[in-house]
Amino acid sequence: MRYLEEKIVKILMISSIFAVLGSLLFILFITISRGWVSIKENPGIIFSTPGPRYLLGGEGGFFHAIAGSLYMVVPSTIISLILACLIALFLQSEYSSKRVSEIIRLFMDILWGTPSIIYGLFVLTILISFHQRGCLLAGIVALIFLELPIITRYVDESISSTPKELKEIAYSMGLTRVEVSKIVLKYSTSGIIAGVLIGLGRALGDAASIIFTTGAASTMPKGLFSSGTALPVVIFQQASSFYPSVRDHAYAAAFILIIIILVLSITSRLLQKKFSKYTVGD
Amino acid sequence: MQKNNGIKIRNLNIYYKNNRKSDFSALHNINLDIPKNHITIIMGPSGSGKTTLLKSLNRLHSINNGVKVSGKVIIDGEDIYHPMHLLPELRRKVGLISQKPIPLPLSIYENVAYGPKIHNRLNRKESDVIVEKVLKKVNLWEEVKDRLNQPAADLSVGQQQRLSIARAIAINPDILLCDEITSALDPISSEKVEHLLLSLKEEYTIVLVSHMLRQVKRLGGYVIFLYMGKVLEQGNMEELFNSPRNKITQQYIKGVIS
Amino acid sequence: MKVKGVSKKVVNRLSFRLVKDNISRKIMIVCTSIIFLLFVSFVVLLVLKSNLVISEYSIKELLFSSFWEPENHKYGFFSATFGTFIVTIFSMLMAIPISILAAVYIAEYSPYKVRRYLSSFIDVLAGIPSVVFGLCMLLGFVPVFSVLMKKWFQIETTGMCLFTASITLTVMVFPIIVSLTVESLRALPVELREISLSLGSTKWQMIKKTLFKAAGPGIISAILLGFGRALGETMAVAMVIGSKNNIPTSLFESGQTLPSLIVSSFGEMMSVPEEQSALFFVALTLFVLVTVSNIIAKVVNNKLKKRWRY
Numbered sequence A: 001m002r003y004l005e006e007k008i009v010k011i012l013m014i015s016s017i018f019a020v021l022g023s024l025l026f027i028l029f030i031t032i033s034r035g036w037v038s039i040k041e042n043p044g045i046i047f048s049t050p051g052p053r054y055l056l057g058g059e060g061g062f063f064h065a066i067a068g069s070l071y072m073v074v075p076s077t078i079i080s081l082i083l084a085c086l087i088a089l090f091l092q093s094e095y096s097s098k099r100v101s102e103i104i105r106l107f108m109d110i111l112w113g114t115p116s117i118i119y120g121l122f123v124l125t126i127l128i129s130f131h132q133r134g135c136l137l138a139g140i141v142a143l144i145f146l147e148l149p150i151i152t153r154y155v156d157e158s159i160s161s162t163p164k165e166l167k168e169i170a171y172s173m174g175l176t177r178v179e180v181s182k183i184v185l186k187y188s189t190s191g192i193i194a195g196v197l198i199g200l201g202r203a204l205g206d207a208a209s210i211i212f213t214t215g216a217a218s219t220m221p222k223g224l225f226s227s228g229t230a231l232p233v234v235i236f237q238q239a240s241s242f243y244p245s246v247r248d249h250a251y252a253a254a255f256i257l258i259i260i261i262l263v264l265s266i267t268s269r270l271l272q273k274k275f276s277k278y279t280v281g282d
Numbered sequence B: 001m002q003k004n005n006g007i008k009i010r011n012l013n014i015y016y017k018n019n020r021k022s023d024f025s026a027l028h029n030i031n032l033d034i035p036k037n038h039i040t041i042i043m044g045p046s047g048s049g050k051t052t053l054l055k056s057l058n059r060l061h062s063i064n065n066g067v068k069v070s071g072k073v074i075i076d077g078e079d080i081y082h083p084m085h086l087l088p089e090l091r092r093k094v095g096l097i098s099q100k101p102i103p104l105p106l107s108i109y110e111n112v113a114y115g116p117k118i119h120n121r122l123n124r125k126e127s128d129v130i131v132e133k134v135l136k137k138v139n140l141w142e143e144v145k146d147r148l149n150q151p152a153a154d155l156s157v158g159q160q161q162r163l164s165i166a167r168a169i170a171i172n173p174d175i176l177l178c179d180e181i182t183s184a185l186d187p188i189s190s191e192k193v194e195h196l197l198l199s200l201k202e203e204y205t206i207v208l209v210s211h212m213l214r215q216v217k218r219l220g221g222y223v224i225f226l227y228m229g230k231v232l233e234q235g236n237m238e239e240l241f242n243s244p245r246n247k248i249t250q251q252y253i254k255g256v257i258s
Numbered sequence C: 001m002k003v004k005g006v007s008k009k010v011v012n013r014l015s016f017r018l019v020k021d022n023i024s025r026k027i028m029i030v031c032t033s034i035i036f037l038l039f040v041s042f043v044v045l046l047v048l049k050s051n052l053v054i055s056e057y058s059i060k061e062l063l064f065s066s067f068w069e070p071e072n073h074k075y076g077f078f079s080a081t082f083g084t085f086i087v088t089i090f091s092m093l094m095a096i097p098i099s100i101l102a103a104v105y106i107a108e109y110s111p112y113k114v115r116r117y118l119s120s121f122i123d124v125l126a127g128i129p130s131v132v133f134g135l136c137m138l139l140g141f142v143p144v145f146s147v148l149m150k151k152w153f154q155i156e157t158t159g160m161c162l163f164t165a166s167i168t169l170t171v172m173v174f175p176i177i178v179s180l181t182v183e184s185l186r187a188l189p190v191e192l193r194e195i196s197l198s199l200g201s202t203k204w205q206m207i208k209k210t211l212f213k214a215a216g217p218g219i220i221s222a223i224l225l226g227f228g229r230a231l232g233e234t235m236a237v238a239m240v241i242g243s244k245n246n247i248p249t250s251l252f253e254s255g256q257t258l259p260s261l262i263v264s265s266f267g268e269m270m271s272v273p274e275e276q277s278a279l280f281f282v283a284l285t286l287f288v289l290v291t292v293s294n295i296i297a298k299v300v301n302n303k304l305k306k307r308w309r310y
Helices: A002-041 A063-090 A098-113 A116-129 A136-160 A164-172 A177-187 A189-204 A231-239 A244-278 B050-056 B087-093 B108-119 B124-137 B157-169 B187-200 B213-219 B237-242 B247-254 C008-056 C059-064 C078-109 C112-125 C130-153 C162-186 C190-198 C203-232 C235-240 C258-264 C273-307
Strands: B007-016 B024-034 B039-043 B067-075 B094-097 B175-179 B205-210 B222-227 B230-236
Touching (some): A002 A244, A002 C112, A002 C130, A002 C162, A002 C203, A063 A136, A063 A177, A098 A136, A098 C008, A098 C273, A116 A136, A164 B094, A164 B157, A177 C008, A189 A244, A231 A244, A244 C130, B007 B050, B024 B050, B039 B213, B087 B094, B108 C008, B124 B157, B187 B205, B187 B213, B222 B237, B222 B247, B230 B237, B230 B247, B237 B247, C008 C059, C008 C273, C059 C078, C059 C273, C078 C273, C130 C162, C130 C235, C162 C235, C190 C203
Parallel strands (some): B039 B222
Antiparallel strands (some): B007 B067, B222 B230
């Protein structure tokens, strides 16, 4: 009887794997195949900015969104990384008491679980209060709130899993807390890189926080306070368009987005391998 | 500065407080005089508090929130637990080498040069001199002189441990604390390290924690027997092993308890 | 300073290092506090902005009526709250068994190489952005679904409905639950399996009786994390749910969730202060819901960790 149960469960498991892989591969496959077709037909759309009636089937492409995405995601990731390292180090026992670090970690968990649309709206309230229009800076701030909990968690886990002997040795050499922290950070480089790339990928793909902050402009972004938009926002607009040609562009944009994210993911794994040559074990 | 007079420990009590049921008192009323320029060995069964005692000599417990220390440890005429005492300088004078050798995530050269560079600004030539001198002292120079810039993690465990000793000596300490430094090594590397310790004892005061009786016999000058957080017996190695006064010490030496 | 007999040069260098240490710690405190304060002020601002609409209309009407007609000054968004719950719960019901079974396969039954590749692959797929899911479901699944439903079941549907939203969420949540469950299972000591198997149980019995209990906290945490993600998911759902502010009578009708309501009303809200305030209130509700869910998840996780300590 229990052998029968084992057999049934095995069948269910294989079906589950197929369900999971199948559905995810379906997404990947559709995006890549239709996206590639769309780009091949009209490679210019990646490099051109939208004409006046772009979303209504007119001329132009979505380069402004690619540029906007990069202009926002790179600064926000850098700032989030610096803040994350500072906060994660502070959580260690030599800087803060257990009580304080528990509270901060709880706070980080709340930040982690908050959907990005809320961050977009948060920043929007500030924009409205100061009678400002949407701009790149607002988008960057929202992205920082999005990325910070992710990167902090990865950095925190990496730092906390360094062998305690490393700290003991460093302190025994007469180093101050900050000097020891520098060594610990160096030791955790691979974990930190993993966190950064995951955070970057998440930020690149997020539309909800950008829509309410930077907006959905059709112009190239010119500076911190200019309007602009990001790749995922443009995909959202293109997908909802009535015009089939524009919808095809959505696949093209999604293709670009996915390729960038895949490259980031693979790079993350490779870099992790490279940086672990300085650490012992594993 | 009063020259290295060894370590005097007075009324040391250490208590681990984790706010859970595992609170306990690790060391009770320790009173010891550790002689200078000798190898002093702290021995005893597991859990007696040997490592705790060792770490209290360079105030390493202060990085841990749940440890309470009371009492005095006097080095060079001053109580190191006095709040005004500066930790980095104390720890430079009292170096610690732990059981598991963990090289810093840097090259071999950088590992050794790291400490001296932090304590004094050095240029390349000065650090070259120090690195060579120290690596020669630990008998590692010949083995690594051609690959100083490779990651230290590539060395064998025995070499890493000697590198750890080099790293500790590079900052010119007076006292070396060694926590079971041969436990993780194979017999040949262990032997090399033990010879090294014997050669170093002229210059440094060495305090070694060990749970291997034969090692104690090979190295020992002064021996302290620690049992359940208390000093049961202390004295010269020959005295202690040949005519132990305490019954438990006797049992430990005979191997009845380990 | 009690450092006798040390040269002046060393003392100066030492004080410099100590000052650096002190300042660094203060910088850490400042940064952490800034983030904290910013977040708190955000929440406060959100409440203030909602104030307009709360003071004009009763909260009960806002929360529990499903008449969202901004032209007529009606701002009841119960259909959105209802939609959020239905879609999230339904997708979790589908996602949990499938994800756990898949995870068990990966962790316990598959050969080492297969496991590594599968795991990495699923992790990578976790990075697919929400809009891409929405895009594929909207343009790839919806038309086909609509046709098939008509042909096989005689059900009329545009395809943009609660059901599609649930399926989308299920797929999005797969990687989270699968990878966390695999991690929890792999973290268990090998001996646990050996003990059970050497007593003569089949593999599945062993998994059912021992591993699930031991990895329980990790698995439940994975589920709660997936739940949180599903609750707050915005873009993909907004693209496939149809944005209709009535309480739907069937799964195959269009509906609304809290985030999709906000997104679809965004354009208009900017010009009408009352509608703007109403939408901020919707956001506040969503925020409270998600935060409460996360805190419950954390508390449950901690409690379970204490009881089933592994």
